[in-house]
Amino acid sequence: MSHGIHTIDTGFVRPQFDAAYLMVEHGRGAFIDCGTNHGVPRMLNALQDAGLAPADVDWLILTHVHLDHAGGAGELMARLPAAKVLVHPRGARHMVDPSQLWAGASAVYGESVMESTYGRLRPIPADRVVEAPAGHVVELAGRKLLCLDTPGHARHHLCVYDEQANACFTGDTFGLSYREFDTAKGPFVLPTTSPVQFDPDALHASLRRLVALKPEAMYLTHYGRVTDVERLALDLHAQIDAMVAIAHAAQQDGGDATQRHQRMRSALSDLYGTRARTHGWHGDRAALLEILGMDIELNAQGLGVWLDSTQERSR
Incomplete structure (x- = not known):
């Protein structure tokens, strides 16, 4: 059963790379993540295909504020007159004033690349932004959605548990599972770090928190719905440990950061x-x-920042 859940390919990078979701309940809608500005027309088309108008959307729920998940939030919200944004307390200020997000990413990629890849970030009025601490429950036409604090990939990451579908919307916490790797054994999964906030211990704990709910399925931003949750969680735990070991070995081998x-x-x-x-x-x-x-490049960057931060703390 779909439980009124629609997968939207936001078009970022390549087909079936970056997903957002539309949940429909009794004629009301909630988006979960939204991709970049360039994905906004796809979000609105999905809404129309589901028989809803922009005014029928109550929520845009962001798993975290990385730009492939939330870069288009301001542009999308400008087209949803009744909606509010739900976001982790650590991410809320970046939706009201995205200048720091823009500056940080532009320092890495450059202004022109940012403009072409993501589009200019649009602020969201503070009175339309709702913070979701751990345990916060939001309702969509009576359908309860539980927000879970799930750091590890980012400190401002939340996941959403939908009891009706017995499923979690996991952003990047439950890793990456691209359909190109599907085999007779089912989906393949790997963890994703972030260049500045990877925390392996926190990610292990977040995975355990999700699995404890015994969900039937996980809805990943990268990419789509996966089942066989317990097997995939074990794979993620094993790979997080393997990645940490790789990082320590690379550090011990000496040489410069490059x-x-x-x-x-x-x-x-x-x-x-x-x-x-x-x-x-x-x-x-x-x-x-x-x-x-x-993803390999970003994971290596994330491990490098994590190594440097752990060294700083040990001094």
């Missing part, structure tokens, strides 16, 4: 390639890098 980063990239490619082939995927290394190259 050399460390390259060692981590290579070792992560080996890790995911070996696991994908064990899962029954038959692609070669070039195919692996075509699908996962950007």
Whole structure:
């Protein structure tokens, strides 16, 4: 059963890479994540296809404020006259004033790349932003959605448990599962770090928190609905530990930060390639890098920042 849940491909990067969701209950709607500004027409088209008008949307729920999940929030909200944004307390200020998000990303990618990739971020009036601390329950036409504090990928990350569907909307907490890796054994999954806030212990705890709900399915932003939740959670736990070991080994091998980063990239490619082939995927290394190259780069960056921060704390 779909339980009124519609998957929307936001069009970011490539097909079936970046999902948002529309939940429909008794003629009312809630979006969960929204992609970038360029995905807003797709969000509105999905709404129309579901038989709803923009005024029928009560909520835009953001799992976190990274731009592939929330970059289009301001533009979308400008088209949803009755909706409010629900966001983790740590992320709320970035929706009201996205200048810090823009400045941080622009420092890495440059203004022109930001404009073309994401579009200019639009502020959301403070009275339309609702903070969702751990345990907060939001209702969509009487349908209760439980917000869970799920750090590890980011400190401002929440997941949403939908009791009616017995499913969680997990943003990046439950990792990445691209359909290109599906085999007879089911979906393949790998963790995703973030360049500044990866915390392996917190991510382990967040995964346990989600699995304890015994959900039938997880709705991932990257990408789509997956089942076989307990197996995938075990895979994620094992890979988080393996990634931490890779990071420590790269650090111990010495050299500068660039050399460390390259060692981590290579070792992560080996890790995911070996696991994908064990899962029954038959692609070669070039195919692996075509699908996962950007994620491997970001995971290596996230591990590097985590190593540096743990060293700082130990001094």
